[in-house]
Amino acid sequence: xxxxxxxxxxxxxxxxxxxxxxxxxxxxxxxxxxxxxxxxxxxxxxxxxxxxxxxxxxxxxxxxxxxxxxxxxxxxxxxxxxxxxxxxxxxxxxxxxxxxxxxxxxxxxxxxxxxxxxxxxxxxxxxxxxxxxxxxxx
Numbered sequence: 481x482x483x484x485x486x487x488x489x490x491x492x493x494x495x496x497x498x499x500x501x502x503x504x505x506x507x508x509x510x511x512x513x514x515x516x517x518x519x520x521x522x523x524x525x526x527x528x529x530x531x532x533x534x535x536x537x538x539x540x541x542x543x544x545x546x547x548x549x550x551x552x553x554x555x556x557x558x559x560x561x562x563x564x565x566x567x568x569x570x571x572x573x574x575x576x577x578x579x580x581x582x583x584x585x586x587x588x589x590x591x592x593x594x595x596x597x598x599x600x601x602x603x604x605x606x607x608x609x610x611x612x613x614x615x616x617x618x
Contacts, residue, residue: 481514484523492528498589501565502526502535505573505587508558509537517541517583533571533589540582546575562587 519541571589
């Protein structure tokens with residue numbers, strides 16, 4: 481898979497809970513591209529300003545009808561879990577998709593954690609894939 485990446489040049493301190501939320505967002509969103517989009521390209525963006533962290537994963541794949549996705553039978557839990565993680569830190573998840581026109585997921589979090597109210601010094605920097613350890617949520 482070819483991934484176009486737009487990332488800040490400098491590290492930005494985030495609360496640990498926010499950094500984990502962003503990490504899990506990218507993990508789940510890219511896994512969804514691989515599993516469902518039937519494309520070999522995706523776009524990943526991270527923007528950080530004084531007040532917000534915005535993370536985006538987009539593809540030009542098959543797309544879907546977001547309102548038609550349910551978690552019945554224990555399947556398709558990913559988007560619901562991402563929404564809940566975002567909500568817990570005072571953020572939101574927007575899903576834009578149409579059949580045949582691709583999908584864009586946008587995670588938006590406040591720089592200060594709603595859970596702690598303070599920004600902890602947790603730099604958000606890209607890491608090598610083989611340095612990452614974690615579970616896949618799907």
